[in-house]
Amino acid sequence: MRTLPFDGLFKSPLSETVAAGDLSSLAEAVRGAAARRLGRSLAIRQVDAGSCNACELEIHALNNAYYDLERFGLHFVASPRHADVLLVTGPVTKNMAEALKRTYDATPAPKWVVAAGACAAGGGPFAGSYACLSGVAAVVPVDLVIPGCPPSPMALLKGLLTLLER
């Protein structure tokens, strides 16, 4: 069974090149834009501000062999203090609003906030609830909205590129 990593040497990579049509060029573009804007790769801190967890599942998928996020110079970090981008999901529940604000405050400038998913964009199906605010913009300034319920990994990737090209 120890041959599993060895076998991998003789298999072609799973990394998407065709399915999205333009993923390779997307990779180049992200890398170039990150280098221009930051002079290095881009660190992302994900914050769940009340999502149903579907967005997190698709954000997780960015790390699998198909999307392989890190080849673009994008990587997730464990602390907002290491982050350039906050990737926020959920309608922002009132119980999470302060934690989100504090996470934002702990992120050093320059920083960007990406609201991912229908809930983060405007509350989604939870808009109007006594327990929710109406999206991320109600608490912190939002630079980019990635729509979808949940956004697919490709949509997330393209969204992050849009952010870099601004």
Add this chain to the structure above:
Amino acid sequence: MSTRESDSLDALLAEGHGREGVRTLVSAALWGEIGEALHAGRLTLVSLWGEPGAAHMAVRPARGGPHALVTLACPEGRFPSVGRVHAPAIRLERTMADLFGLLADDAVDARPWLDHGRWGLTAPLGAATPAPATGAPYAFLPVEGEGLHRIPVGPVHAGIIEPGHFRFTAFGETVVRLEARLGYVHKGLDGLMAGADPRHAARLAGRLSGDSTVAASLAFCRAAEAAAGAMVPERAVWLRGVMAELERLANHFGDVGAICNDAAFPLMLAHCAVLREKVLRAADAAFGHRLMMDRIIPGGLARDLAPEGTAAIRALVETARRDFPPLVALYDATASLQDRTVGTGIVSAELARRFGAGGHVGRASGRDFDARRDAAYPPYDRLAVAVPVRQEGDVNARVWIRIREIEASLDLVSAMLDALPEGPVHAPLPAVAGEGTALVEAFRGDLFAFVRLGADGRVARAHLRDASWFQWPLLEAAIEGNIVADFPLCNKSFNCSYSGADL
């Protein structure tokens, strides 16, 4: 569905037999007697929920048989505490107080649970009294002793996971007590579902917990269909089963990989994540959404299987049957990995039984229950469902339950595709008043739904109880005596839902 009165527990359970879903009005004395029967282990708690002026409870005889549904009128807003004698009810009672202002008399834990003092009102679904939204301090349970230190973690964690707060008290590296404080992702689901039309309420149910969107929308829809007395076309029944098994496969593949990753063995994650992605892509090809959200609607399905869907799912099954066994063998033969998972985070069989823990948490600790077999609903009533059970109750056992369930699900998916009939996939739900319940086996355990439709056909009250309610408290027990560094491993081996239990 109708309501009736009963004055004896035995009569209640006897009458309940074969008449699942009929709600019985009980006296405070009988309510108390049910609590004692739960304590004695004669009954298992299925759920406990409220609405203004009434407390509801669903219980299932420990020896098997359908659940009984009881209601205690509480015009004064008080009811005898069940949690006082049966701990699994405690957080459900605290939730009833937070949402409806229903107070449990002699409750052992009167602290708020979902209400963090941020909503600007108390009892939002009851009296809805305005209150400050400045946040209320929370009194964690006291732990005293020389050399103890506390480690607060969350709500924002290091990984890409849901928010919750964990308060560890440790002696050196050893955890003496863990107390979880949840409720951070409370979105007010019950409030939003009340008054919604069933189609919209099903969307909301599908967002109880994103990883269980199929199971939760299925539970809601089955309860709503029972309430309306509606029949679902056969083809939809079988396709719902296919979706449910695909969801189980995706989650179990993801979990097996993620558990190994938390034991510092990322190779398993890399390979399992590929299998998970393949499931999601097959689901997308077959049903038009990677997680199959909003595909199950009251009365059937929103759309039929795509023409290329059968081939995509069959190809997935073939791939998984080829690629998964080597990973299982790798897991089984890697001593460094086994060193982390074997004997870690043990849940005793007694606790699993008392809490009625569903899914891999219960089945890894000897609780032989699976709603697909023991409360069989279509299409599982026509299939043989293999239910793996182990006795060790550790992380390793929870991994093996998942492995065996993956194998069983692959067989079920094939069998369902073989049996798939032609025909329509939707029959409109009649707009009639009624009540219904459903118990569905989600990937993490049994998920209960209660739905009451009003005369206008809209949802009057809907309640969903995710399996996590009875698993979260066991995590606190499982980590005791383990090292702090094994918490992520134990937590992932449970994989409880935050959103699912925060509502």
